[in-house]
Amino acid sequence: MSEQKFTVENLKRILREGAGADEGVDLDGDILDTDFEELGYESLALLETGGRIEREYGISLDDDIFVDNRTPRSLVAAVNEYFKDLVAP
Template sequence: MSQNTFTLADLKRILLEGSGAPEGGGLDGDILDTEFSDIGYDSLALLETTSRIEREYGIELDEDVIGDATTPRAFLDAVTGHLAVPAA
């Protein structure tokens, strides 16, 4: 399924579907600029999240997305940037 938008609610849903409840502070409140590690998600959880996003949105994310996107805001920006690129 190819979609044009990716929101914080979408990210939260996919994080929960793939990794369950976090070990840390959770996904409630203003988490946009909070490090994933501070809310309980490690690199393995983000790898699973990336895989789910690629399948659901029909995009391919660069491997650097996982390493560089350390906050939900950075992750949203990276995914949105890929959604905005027209298909060749």
């Protein structure tokens, strides 16, 4: 079984599809360490994003994932940890 990988590009696509993008934010810029709130994504948008990630990747995320992971870099790493847990013996 090949290991799945969730990337910042995957996240940006899901954010755009689910909640759009704030006019003042360039998601193609250096956003890895920018808080989601600063990017214009508040709780409802993040709930939608989490649901889309779960459906698309067939995983179940903890309810606190966006509380514990406030930036794209942190969220991508956390989602990739779920994949590691799925293939762990």
